[in-house]
Amino acid sequence: MKEKPYHHGNLRSQLIEAGIKLINTDGISSFSLRKVAAECNVSHTAPYSHFKNIDELVSAMGEHVTEQFMDKLRSSVQGLEGSHEAISLLGQAYIDFFMEHPQYFQFLYYHSGIVIDLDNYNSDSYPPFVLFRTTAYQMFHSIGLPEAESSHQLITLWAMVHGIAALLTNNGVRYSGNWRDLLAVKSVY
Known part of the structure; x- marks a missing residue:
């Protein structure tokens, strides 16, 4: 042997x-x-x-992907925190990350055990989502969106960005255009 x-x-x-x-x-x-x-x-x-053991490896896998994802997201808005364009840049970085690493999407959202609490603003959800949520809420506040509408708008924005990422990482979905062009966050607000 x-x-x-x-x-x-x-x-x-x-x-x-x-x-x-x-x-x-x-x-x-x-x-x-x-x-x-x-x-x-x-x-x-x-x-x-x-x-x-296997649990330690799976945990390290989640940390490995999350660190890269957070680096990509943070760098996209560095110096622009609280600006109106930050949420659009963050959405583009979200999509770009999964265009560059499509294998990470399925792992993160179906196998890693991450938790995203859409109902509780103060929850310790998955850090990339917390950054997205914080950035969106800063924008909502800056445009005077009533607080009662913020959670619904957050879900709408995240669903658009996350949905595009889900589509582009699905081997059965074909699209000849640029996935980034579908992100119309700027036109929403």
Whole structure:
């Protein structure tokens, strides 16, 4: 039996990316560290040098994607916080992130266990959504939108951005245009 090679380089990141791919393909129920190791072509014990168990790997996968997502979103509005254009820029960054990393959408919203509480403004929802919500509420306040309407408008804006991201990451949906052009946040307000 041929032994798997000892892995040099950034095995931790490769395990995370392989894990995301496998969960998206096979689902969480058949997910294992052994399968992730095989996907990376390393010994079945190699992942244990980075993760003590499957739960730790899944958690690291969520953190890995969330950090990248937050970096993209934050940089899109840096220096423009509270401005009218911030929500549009944030929506564009949201779509751009999933255009660049379509594999992350399914993992985040179907397998990672994130929670987004649309009913409770003070909840500790998923950080990218909290940033989106905060930015939207700042815009709503700046245009004088009555507070009673804010939550409905937030859901409408997020549904538009999130919906576009869901469509562009779906392998069964074909569109020849530019997904970013569909984002009409500027025309909504």
